[in-house]
Amino acid sequence: MDMAFGRKNQEEIKTEETKIWECTSNECNCWVRDNFKSEEIPSCPICHSEMQMTTKELQVVENNSMFHEKK
Numbered sequence: 001m002d003m004a005f006g007r008k009n010q011e012e013i014k015t016e017e018t019k020i021w022e023c024t025s026n027e028c029n030c031w032v033r034d035n036f037k038s039e040e041i042p043s044c045p046i047c048h049s050e051m052q053m054t055t056k057e058l059q060v061v062e063n064n065s066m067f068h069e070k071k
Helices: none
Strands: 015-023 031-033 051-059
Touching: 031 051
Parallel strands: none
Antiparallel strands: 015 031, 015 051
């Protein structure tokens, strides 16, 4: 007998290779999704160091902010 009380049918989590900005400081592990950055070339919001673009396999998240430029 399977006891599945209160369990919802969960959708499979969709992931994709996502552009991110990663802090260059060795003491900081902050990163920001490219579609959530606040400047063209962002600085780290935590330690204010430079950030570099890279990619990471992440859950798909849409930025529906009215300030986000749609591509």
